[in-house]
Amino acid sequence: MRTLLVLLAAALAGSLTLFAFAPYRLFWIMPLSLAALADLTQRHPQRAFWIGYVWGLAAYTSNFNWIYNSLHDVAGLPAWIALPLVLLLPAYLALYPGLAMWLSARVTAKPWQRWLLAFPALWELGEWLRGWVLTGFPWAAAGYSQITESPLAGYTPLGGSHLVTYLVALSAGALALMVHSGWKMRAGLLVAALAVWGNGFWLKSVEWTQPQGKPISVALAQGNIAQELKWSPENLEESLRVYYQQVATTRADLMLLPETALPLFLDDLPSGYLSMMEGQAQRAGMALATGVPRRTNDGRGYLNAVVALTTPGRPFFAKDHLVPFGEFIPVPGLIGWIYQFMNMPMSGFSSGGVNQPPLALAGEKIAFNVCYEDSFGEELTGPASQASIMANVSNLAWFGKSVAMSQHLQLSQARAMENGRYMLRATNNGMTAIIRPDGEIAAVAAPYTRQVLQGFAQGRQGLTPYMRHGNMPVLIGCAALLLLAMLLGRKHRP
Template identity: 35%
Template sequence: MNTLPQQTPPSIKFSQFLFLALAGASLPLSLAPFGLWWLGILAMAALAAGVNNSGPKHSFLLGWVFGSASFLTGVSWVYIAIHDFGATPAYLALPMTAVFCIFLGLVPALTCYAYSRWVRDGRGGRVLGFAAIWVLCEWLRGWIFTGFPWLYLGYGHLHTALAGWSPVVGVYGLSFWVALSGAALSQFIIAPTPRKLHSAAPLLGCLLLFSQGYLLKQTEWTQAKSTTPLRIGAVQSNIAQEKKWAYTQYWATLELYDQASEKLWADADLVIWPEAAIPALYHNAQSFFDYIAERASASNSALITGVPTRVEEKMYNSAMVISGGEGIYHKQRLVPFGEFVPLSGYIQGLLKIFDLPLSSFSRGGSEQAHLSVKGWQLAPSICYEIAYPDLIAQSSRGSDVLFTISNDAWFGHSIGPDQHMQMAQMRALENGRELIRVTSTGITALVDHHGNIQRRVPSFTETALRGEVHAREGTTPFTRYGSTPIILLCFALILCTRIGAKQSPRPS
């Protein structure tokens, strides 16, 4: 008599999804502002354990649950931008935020499917293959649909021994180590007792790489230039986002920056205003900028500000030297639905968030010169761009210092500004350059070439940051080669696992 095969009880399957959801939700806790870096390893170990015992379709669902939970806890601050500043009702803003995070969760889902389908059962696939395909997942997420390079595993190791590897392999290399450690830990835990010793080898390898980071931390990849430090005065205006573009606040905004800068001219070689400091196109505020340039020149000071500009029929989100030097930089990596609207002809006008002031910027060119101030070469980036490792590596070549301006008011009182600041610190560490970061509400800070904050001012206060930065020369391996070596290594490892899979029978 034939009997039907027993099916897995639904409660077991549900518990597995719940476990992966909790693991995914814990991943952002390894990053700023929490700094529980070891949770990133445990989260990867949980994911590896789940997909190593599931078929491709099941792995896809597990990866989707894991990824969606990560983004729901890690980037749910997009709700603030949609609801508080985009004037979208809560009953729409909540599902829009959820859909955004669940959509991002598709990237880990597809990664887990590909891992289970083609990589896992190859030779070394369960450890090296897992780490390699996860890093490729992060890398692709930085490009698909203009990219969303948030929640990379490597950022959690900004201040651990592993940070010594950052100037060599960048944040993707650190992510590789985290994913590798998680996969190795998972394999060690589930291995039968007779194979425990053999399964410990990858873990020991991870520990060896971690300890090597201590030695690399002592290496000075770049050298200080024998020049006088540049005295910085940065204005943090703390203008509420809902008032920033109000016409009734325009003259009050001009007066605020004028008075705040007046206190800085005598003591600062360079005064900096944040992204889009003046809520008008440059040519519409020309008379004010002419007046400010005279005030700066009278004190032998330079001024850089973020300001929207128009060139012919195109508008740009720009950083411009107003006095004491020359140069203008147009932002290259724009924020979807914030600075440009995909398919704008179809969806603009449906919701107020798609009709925000100046939400139709054009993309700046890829070959733009540094900003030159008092003989210093500043490598500029605006807001979102600081999250792109290779963009900043390319820009930093031949520069004296890194420079970024932002308007983090969109994040509100959330973990977003801390995450954004951590990325900026990683860029300083990767490229061995000091960094100036000026924002409208915070975090405004000066960062040394090891990625440590040297000076900052309280967030959400109207204040000014005073300090010094030092020019550096030379390049780190990451500045020279970018992410190319680690990405090629990941592709090579996946290729090797496929060769191994063909040489050995596929496990049932």
């Protein structure tokens, strides 16, 4: 009975993390949840793995509940297949907090070494690993919960979301240690925590990059085309009409259309359609780029591309970091049979390649990424360093009316902070937004509406510390702290 109660407490702590992220943004829940996890492990070290695993299972199931919408409601997968698949991802991801707690309990027996040295390092290394292994899935990493409301968000330009994740875990470890310490230790930990959080508050006011040129007016299309209609031949004419009309009635320096806004291969679009779109944009003096599938040069594959329609030669960016099971099938011989139950067109994209150059539009260099790609901070720093503005085009209609689009917006906010650039988001049904270099939202369109969001963006130049060094300093630092904890633990072991 005691074990059951302990695991239920861990599950409760994990499930509450849903409210730490957007759209709720109660950032303080995350360090408290991790502190509860640490406290449970300190009291029951023999159950450390299962405490961490159950915490992770509850956390990731609650945060990624929208996977069911995608598989069942939109793709049409029967519930008897969809439900087990929904649990499959959290069941895998939960291994990382499980292992982090198991190792924390065994590296050293002294509480201060365990919770101030080993635990924060192991937690961050685990978060990094789950964002890398099997192509990675870093959504709901602890650091994102702090963007942008928490003082800890101020550290994002220095070490990216991974440094923030480490500091959240360190804060949680300090809270857990306070429960088991005397007043002197508590006072010291409180002063140190206030220093870290206070410094983060000050860092939020630092401007890491500099304005370049004059602001430009931008227009971001949100077509709000239902996913079940998007690829329907019967709805093709309506989709093309919606985006043509939005282009024809918009006046701005730069206009972006969402991911696969035009639901045909570029060279299969109706004769004259692109010329009409280009003509409307050029008469308005407007640079125009759109998401559209494009065949590879050899004709043997196809790309999830963003094409600069008003630039001579129509240069393009093609998505590189593809979504496994959604945009490509990792092991078709094993799981390909599932797709016969689903309406999932375009599930065989090819990668566009790393470090593609920015596209020149409206006098700016725009570093594009497509949908899921802005989950991976370090992958975007190279193109961003050559660009003055960043842009993400997405189609989140796959996830229905859920928290997924708000969580994705929060990821884009982190990328804007890491790179000190404006981030423009053009999405099919939300969250279309203009994000400033400090991560704050300058303008956002109401989700599930058809509109064109208009505002201004300013090109930026210069590099943040994170752009220069990436994740390596944080990872090396965590490895060093873990090694120190192991050496100290071995020294004091009887």
